[in-house]
Amino acid sequence: MNTPDNRKKHFTTHLVSWHHNDNSRSLPWKSEKDPYRIWLSEIILQQTRAAQGLPYYLKFTTDYPTIAALAAAPDEEVFRAWQGLGYYNRCKNMLATARYIANELGGVFPRDYEGIVALKGIGPxxxxAIASFAYGLPHAVVDGNVYRVLSRYFGIETPFDTTEGKKIFASLATELLDTGNSPGYNQAIMDLGATVCTPRNPSCTSCPLxxxxxxxxxxxxxxxxVRSKKIQVATRYFNYLLLEYNGALWVNKRTGQDIWASLHEPYLIETEAPITLEVLKANAAFLALGLSYANIxxxxxxxxxxxxxxxxxxxxTISLNTMPSGLPEAGIWAAPDGLAKIAFPKTVLSFLKNNLYF
Ligand code: SF4
Structure with a gap:
């Protein structure tokens, strides 16, 4: 039984049979055929657990039931709806793609893999996933769950994050795909990875493979x-100046390629290490603002x-005596009702809410 071909055959047959008879994982986007909704669920679930992504999926499909509705929504409103999910580039690309489809493609989602993968923010x-789940096309999904299941079942020790590894896994996934039932096969392998062949405590005794x-x-x-590289995690130190004047708070939209682009934040001075209030007051960027304040x-x-x-x-927190002149022109003074409509990074939002800014 253990020839490579038999092993592959056993894999696909038992995986699909498990999905048909025993897979009880229930999520609202399963069996969905609308490419817009499948795309939304996939974008929301990138780097996000299903339980965390679920309320966002429900909110987006309720507030923006069609791609035209999402394309017509104001940026600030969509970013606000995305708040808490993180990885805001996903939201930015999602909006750009919705508008591209609405304005350039007549509101119709592309129907083939090449057209879909050419869209902004959509990788292989x-x-x-969209080609398979929406249109039944024979494309195998390859994500973290798939790397885990395939590497374990076939004993593959090549790191999955290398060029060679990516080729091996992509080619094996394509070979194993049940081409007559690509949605069922893809759903099965993703669900098995999420519920049975889990990263730390796989349930091997109840596994069909x-x-x-x-x-x-x-x-x-x-x-x-096996992963080739360990992710390097660096620490950054953000010092936020909560500039308050006449009941309003100064906030600015982040731009460029750095984290949290398009979200708002109070005035930021980034430093190499944590600093105290006294050190902040002597900081050159702080002094350059020429602030006149009653309290800090x-x-x-x-x-x-x-x-x-x-x-x-x-x-x-800084209570100003006068409106400072050295602030970036793009910033705004926002009163509590205005702050409530703006999207902030999670850590800033928590601070503002805990300190009753709105
Ligand atoms: S759950 Fe266990 S038996 Fe099943 S594929 Fe993963 S490692 Fe193998």
Whole structure:
């Protein structure tokens, strides 16, 4: 039974049979055929657990039931709806793609893999998912769940994040695909990875693939899949000046390629290390603002973990006597009702809410 071909045949047959008979994972986007809704679910679920993404999916499909509705929505409103999901480039690309489809493609989602993968913010995995789930096209999805299941079952020790590894897994996934039932096969492997062949505690005893699984029989389960690089996580120190004047707070929209682009924040001075209030007051960027204030206080701190960064934020509240002249022109003075309509990074939002800014 254990020839490579038999092993592959066993894999696909037992996986699809498990999906048909025993897979009880229930999510609202499963069996969905509308490419817009599938695309929304896939974008929301990138880097996000299903349980966390679910309320966002429900909100987006309720507030923006069609691609035309999403394309017509104001940026600020959509970013606000996305608030808390993180990775805001996803939201930015999603809006750009919705508008491109609405304005340039007559509101019709592309119907083939090449057309889908050419859209902004859509990579091979998402394109394969949309092509398969919406149109039944024979494209195999390859994501973290798939790397894990395939590397364990076939005992593949090649790191999945190398060029060679990506080729091996993509080609194997295509070979294993049940081309007559690509949506069922793709859903099955994703669900098995999410519920049975999980990263830390796989349920091998109830796994339909156990009989021929190399990792299970050779005790390699927790050693696979192999990643070549360890993610380097650097810490950044953000010092926020909460500039208050006449009941309003000064905030500015982040631009450029850095984290949190398009979100608002109070005046930021980034430093190499954490600083105290006294050190802040002597900081050149602080002095350049020429602030005249009645009070200045350290008001709290927060930490937000991103994939490659840890952001440690300190918040300094400053009650101004006069409107400063050295602030960037793009910034705005926002009263509480205005602040409530603006999208902020999670750590800033928590601070503002906890300190009753709105
Ligand atoms: S037997 Fe265990 S390691 Fe192998 S595929 Fe199933 S859950 Fe994963």
């Amino acid at each position: 995995y998402t394109a394969a 156990q009989r021929n699984c190399i990792a299970y029989h050779q005790g390699l389960t927790l050693l696979l899949p 206080n350290f008001s709290g701190a927060g930490t937000q973990k991103l994939t490659h960064r840890i952001i440690k934020s300190s918040f300094f």
